[in-house]
Amino acid sequence: MEQRAWKRDPMSLDVEVRMWRPDGEDILKCQTLDLSLGGAALQTNEHSFPKHRVLEIRINQLNKYRLKQPRILGKFIRKTNDGMVIKFSKADNETIKALHCLIAKDRMLKAKFNQLKYGLAG
Numbered sequence: 001m002e003q004r005a006w007k008r009d010p011m012s013l014d015v016e017v018r019m020w021r022p023d024g025e026d027i028l029k030c031q032t033l034d035l036s037l038g039g040a041a042l043q044t045n046e047h048s049f050p051k052h053r054v055l056e057i058r059i060n061q062l063n064k065y066r067l068k069q070p071r072i073l074g075k076f077i078r079k080t081n082d083g084m085v086i087k088f089s090k091a092d093n094e095t096i097k098a099l100h101c102l103i104a105k106d107r108m109l110k111a112k113f114n115q116l117k118y119g120l121a122g
Helices: 095-119
Strands: 014-021 024-035 039-045 054-059 072-079 083-089
Touching: 014 039, 024 095, 039 072, 054 083
Parallel strands: none
Antiparallel strands: 014 024, 014 054, 024 039, 039 083, 054 072, 072 083
16 A cells, blocks of 8 residues: 555645756646645646656645745656656645645635535535
8 A cells, every 4th residue: 555645635726837957847747636735646638747856846726825926846656547746846835735725725625615515405
């Protein structure tokens, strides 16, 4: 059984992934399939990056919740059937706080939705 340091939360967030090259940068706009404090699974269309290449990940919903957009650095780990997996690296306190708030807000919204869904049905 696989052991994880962080719980993964299924959620769909709009993200931008940037990779720098000597002649410019690649920007991939996609959505998360799940997110944790340690990384994210991204839904992509046959796009990937060189393994272990340093990437910058921008989560657009942080602005919606009035959370400061931290500089989230990560590395491409592997391709999946749905896209790719990114592992976050060098997360400072600001990054951890922003990700934690985003995950907590998503959990709270899902709990409220379930209360409404099942509370009104009964």
